[in-house]
Amino acid sequence: MTDTIVAPTAQVTPTVEPLLRVVNVVKHFGAGGGASVKAVDGVSFAIMPGETVGLVGESGCGKSTLGRLITQLIPVSSGEVYLDGVDITKLRGEKLRQQRKQLQMIFQDPYASLDPRMTVGDIIAEPLVNFAMIKGRAKDVRVQELLRTVGLNPYFNNRYPHEFSGGQRQRIGIARALALNPKLIICDEPVSALDVSIQAQIINLLEDLQREFELTYLFIAHDLSVVRHISNRVMVMYLGRICEIAPSEDLYTSQEHPYTRALLSSIPVPDPRIESKRRLVELSGEIPSPLNPPSGCRFHTRCPIAQVPGVCADVEPQLELKGDGHLAACHFSEQVRTKIAIVN
Amino acid sequence: MTDAILEVRNLSTHFFTDDGEVKAVRDVSFSIAPGETVGIVGESGCGKSVTAMSVMGLVGRPGKVVGGEIMFRGRDLLKLSKEEFRNIRGRDIAMIFQDPLSSMNPVLRVGYQIDEAMYAHDKIPRDQVERRAIDLLAQVRVSDAARRIRQFPHQFSGGMRQRAMIAMGLSNKPDLLIADEPTTALDVTVQAQILELLRDLNEQTGAAIILITHNLGVVAGLCKRVLVMYAGEIVEEGTVEQIFESPQHPYTWSLLRSVPRIDARRGHRLLSIEGLPPDLIDLPQGCKFNPRCPFRVERCFNESPPIEQVAPAQYAACWVTMERAYAEMGAGDIIDTSPGAASGVHPAGRTLPAAEVPAALAEPVGD
Numbered sequence: 001m002t003d004t005i006v007a008p009t010a011q012v013t014p015t016v017e018p019l020l021r022v023v024n025v026v027k028h029f030g031a032g033g034g035a036s037v038k039a040v041d042g043v044s045f046a047i048m049p050g051e052t053v054g055l056v057g058e059s060g061c062g063k064s065t066l067g068r069l070i071t072q073l074i075p076v077s078s079g080e081v082y083l084d085g086v087d088i089t090k091l092r093g094e095k096l097r098q099q100r101k102q103l104q105m106i107f108q109d110p111y112a113s114l115d116p117r118m119t120v121g122d123i124i125a126e127p128l129v130n131f132a133m134i135k136g137r138a139k140d141v142r143v144q145e146l147l148r149t150v151g152l153n154p155y156f157n158n159r160y161p162h163e164f165s166g167g168q169r170q171r172i173g174i175a176r177a178l179a180l181n182p183k184l185i186i187c188d189e190p191v192s193a194l195d196v197s198i199q200a201q202i203i204n205l206l207e208d209l210q211r212e213f214e215l216t217y218l219f220i221a222h223d224l225s226v227v228r229h230i231s232n233r234v235m236v237m238y239l240g241r242i243c244e245i246a247p248s249e250d251l252y253t254s255q256e257h258p259y260t261r262a263l264l265s266s267i268p269v270p271d272p273r274i275e276s277k278r279r280l281v282e283l284s285g286e287i288p289s290p291l292n293p294p295s296g297c298r299f300h301t302r303c304p305i306a307q308v309p310g311v312c313a314d315v316e317p318q319l320e321l322k323g324d325g326h327l328a329a330c331h332f333s334e335q336v337r338t339k340i341a342i343v344n
Numbered sequence: 345m346t347d348a349i350l351e352v353r354n355l356s357t358h359f360f361t362d363d364g365e366v367k368a369v370r371d372v373s374f375s376i377a378p379g380e381t382v383g384i385v386g387e388s389g390c391g392k393s394v395t396a397m398s399v400m401g402l403v404g405r406p407g408k409v410v411g412g413e414i415m416f417r418g419r420d421l422l423k424l425s426k427e428e429f430r431n432i433r434g435r436d437i438a439m440i441f442q443d444p445l446s447s448m449n450p451v452l453r454v455g456y457q458i459d460e461a462m463y464a465h466d467k468i469p470r471d472q473v474e475r476r477a478i479d480l481l482a483q484v485r486v487s488d489a490a491r492r493i494r495q496f497p498h499q500f501s502g503g504m505r506q507r508a509m510i511a512m513g514l515s516n517k518p519d520l521l522i523a524d525e526p527t528t529a530l531d532v533t534v535q536a537q538i539l540e541l542l543r544d545l546n547e548q549t550g551a552a553i554i555l556i557t558h559n560l561g562v563v564a565g566l567c568k569r570v571l572v573m574y575a576g577e578i579v580e581e582g583t584v585e586q587i588f589e590s591p592q593h594p595y596t597w598s599l600l601r602s603v604p605r606i607d608a609r610r611g612h613r614l615l616s617i618e619g620l621p622p623d624l625i626d627l628p629q630g631c632k633f634n635p636r637c638p639f640r641v642e643r644c645f646n647e648s649p650p651i652e653q654v655a656p657a658q659y660a661a662c663w664v665t666m667e668r669a670y671a672e673m674g675a676g677d678i679i680d681t682s683p684g685a686a687s688g689v690h691p692a693g694r695t696l697p698a699a700e701v702p703a704a705l706a707e708p709v710g711d
């Protein structure tokens with residue numbers, strides 16, 4: 001039995017209000033000649049305070065766009081984004097500024113996201129200055145405190161970004177994101193550009209900071225291993241839509257969407273014994289263009305169990321409850337684990 | 345081993361820059377048997393690509409192979425003329441690179457570029473070349489190959505370009521294929537397909553493969569043997585099972601424990617490797633891993649450990665090795681991975697390099 005859920009918050013304990021609630025958010029970018037890139041095409045979910053929710057999916061599926069929509073870096077085409085119950089897409093001016101303080105973003109590329117002409121101290125202090133909260137000596141003290149929080153030497157505040165390694169620059173980006181005591185941090189591939197040995201340092205730091213400052217994270221990555229490690233729940237995105245949301249443990253043991261299953265089968269495990277048994281679910285064809293997503297279920301052109309012609313090509317499946325806190329958008333989710341083998 | 349197809353002995357490659365001599369690859373030795381699949385792993389800058397480029401004879405200024413031998417089928421490639429080298433490169437040894445877009449010519453059709461790769465070595469008569477280009481693209485599972493050979497590289501997706509590069513690499517049926525991070529720029533689903541393809545090719549054509557990557561999972565799936573590089577040296581070598589199940593070098597051990605695994609339970613903390621790799625211009629004394637090693641002992645600061653046999657077919661360059669670290673330093677339970685944490689060796693009077701100062705010890709400001 002499956003229930004179609006109306007509000008995406010049905011999955012969580014109703015006594016606590018979600019910190020973030022995204023309702024039917026759409027972003028279409030104009031692509032010339034009347035065409036539009038349907039980068040985010042009707043996405044709804046909620047994040048509870050203190051939670052880490054992971055977001056995975058192939059390149060171009062709309063992960064960063066969704067992050068930028070939530071932080072209001074770009075305007076939504078339609079839909080609502082509630083932060084603490086307030087729809088921030090409707091706010092303007094000072095009210096928006098005040099809400100935005102609660103939302104910060106950490107970017108993938110620690111090289112490109114820091115202004116090379118500014119000192120590290122100025123980079124970290126920028127949000128403090130912009131929001132006119134503190135200046136002068138108090139500002140310097142705060143910057144040094146932030147540097148220490150992210151594991152950097154506080155005396156580094158007069159240096160420039162090029163004097164730091166990738167991992168250290170990512171720490172600088174994290175310090176800047178923490179400056180205004182935000183509640184929610186959107187981490188957009190914060191470790192993807194880093195070396196394997198440095199990734200662990202940053203992941204551990206993000207986990208420590210979450211505990212210390214009661215932060216809530218939306219953690220974007222294309223590496224499902226990293227996402228699973230850090231997240232309470234994971235959302236899988238395909239071509240502008242969420243196709244599965246599940247507690248991280250469930251997602252690994254029981255997938256309800258064929259795409260998630262294929263994604264899992266693609267991830268190599270550093271263990272030769274497991275690798276020799278793993279079977280790849282090959283997805284036929286290329287990732288379709290977000291300019292013109294396939295009809296019905298947008299995964300039907302690559303899905304190994306699609307019924308085409310038939311319901312998969314005609315009817316778009318909606319996210320439905322498949323288990324405790326586990327949602328998937330597939331007409332045939334009960335066949336996913338029986339029909340698609342991932343071990344020999 | 346005399347039946348090796350490639351045997352690299354004591355290879356050293358340095359770069360002579362304005363800042364100083366970058367000792368990128370030092371005294372590296374390994375051999376590859378026909379049809380073997382060998383992985384080279386290690387973090388960014390450890391010398392994986394420079395090793396491969398040295399074998400291919402493609403190290404340009406300011407770099408120079410400053411020592412060693414590269415024996416290919418019994419001939420030292422370093423003693424060949426440019427012309428002789430070019431004949432071997434592309435025909436007997438082929439290389440595929442990380443970024444397929446920058447290594448393909450954007451203004452030439454894909455089919456033409458595959459043809460060129462073949463013309464260059466005249467193994468195949470001209471009239472059969474187009475047929476062969478189509479076959480090759482089909483073999484690397486590019487659908488609709490007859491039409492695709494007339495397209496330009498930008499009309500291919502990232503995964504298809506990488507397939508086309510592999511097709512070029514295979515066009516002359518090489519005995520050795522060096523794949524330098526062939527999947528790093530690709531999505532996981534495409535990566536998995538490319539790896540399957542390499543596995544099939546190895547089985548079908550018998551070409552030996554050297555796979556260079558920092559992704560340990562990729563190595564576990566494709567390679568039978570693994571070389572681990574750190575700061576320009578091979579620090580450990582063994583079968584894939586040995587490296588993943590009983591690594592003996594602390595660097596290999598740390599690397600394996602620092603990557604999140606999809607099959608691991610949530611909640612356990614990753615063991616990070618503190619600090620950064622050393623500066624290759626100004627290398628530390630003794631073991632190059634000592635500034636980051638939780639298991640270091642006094643000797644590690646002064647004497648560089650030679651690579652020695654630690655088990656049948658397994659070699660490691662370490663004065664301690666993990667066997668001792670488990671038995672004497674409780675390696676199985678450590679949580680603190682800062683330098684010297686497990687061994688307690690923080691020599692008095694020694695000033696730690698900046699990169700080594702653990703975050704917790706960075707001196708507080710007096711305000």
Ligand SMILES: Nc1ncnc2c1ncn2[C@@H]1O[C@H](COP(=O)(O)OP(=O)(O)OP(=O)(O)O)[C@@H](O)[C@H]1O
Nearest residue numbers: 029037039058059060061062063064065066222290
């Ligand atoms: N400003 C823009 N104008 C037009 N199209 C855009 C713009 N930003 C993003 N897109 C398109 O929207 C789609 C989603 O892009 P997005 O960057 O959100 O993907 P992503 O999931 O973050 O991918 P990646 O993993 O590669 O970072 C892509 O097709 C992209 O080309």
Ligand SMILES: Nc1ncnc2c1ncn2[C@@H]1O[C@H](COP(=O)(O)OP(=O)(O)OP(=O)(O)O)[C@@H](O)[C@H]1O
Nearest residue numbers: 359361366368387388389390391392393394395624
């Ligand atoms: N042209 C050059 N001039 C100076 N130094 C160089 C040059 N090319 C490479 N190096 C240095 O040689 C070292 C080894 O580089 P190499 O490209 O082999 O690393 P790698 O292991 O392939 O790393 P990655 O995983 O980032 O590809 C690096 O420290 C690099 O800075």
Ligand code: SF4
Nearest residue numbers: 297300303312330331
């Ligand atoms: S709805 Fe149909 S096409 Fe879509 S994922 Fe499910 S089975 Fe596949």
Ligand code: SF4
Nearest residue numbers: 631634637644662663
């Ligand atoms: S124990 Fe000593 S020799 Fe072994 S890796 Fe550590 S520092 Fe190097």
Ligand SMILES: [Mg+2]
Nearest residue numbers: 063064065188
């Ligand atoms: Mg992105």
Ligand SMILES: [Mg+2]
Nearest residue numbers: 392393394524
């Ligand atoms: Mg390289």
